[in-house]
């Protein structure tokens with residue numbers, strides 16, 4: 001599968017509970033087709049105290065399907081559809097279908 005979303009990308013959530021939120025991609029799980037986005041799908045977990053850690057409530061992002069987000073183009077700053085193109089040196093890069101700018 002071509003990887004349209006990468007770590008450190010800024011994405012807009014278009015589906016689910018956190019629709020409309022924008023955040024940075026913290027983690028990509030290609031095998032599950034899921035990504036973890038900063039501040040999105042935050043769940044509270046109750047954690048028992050351990051010798052090296054305090055107990056209490058921990059807020060943590062959980063993974064969401066990557067098709068629920070859209071990449072925000074760093075160039076035009078809009079939620080963009082992403083395509084792929086090859087550069088002259090053979091590298092494959094993503095580009096924004098709105099403003100045509102290369103993203104990588």
Ligand SMILES: [Zn+2]
Nearest residue numbers: 073076096099
């Ligand atoms: Zn763009």
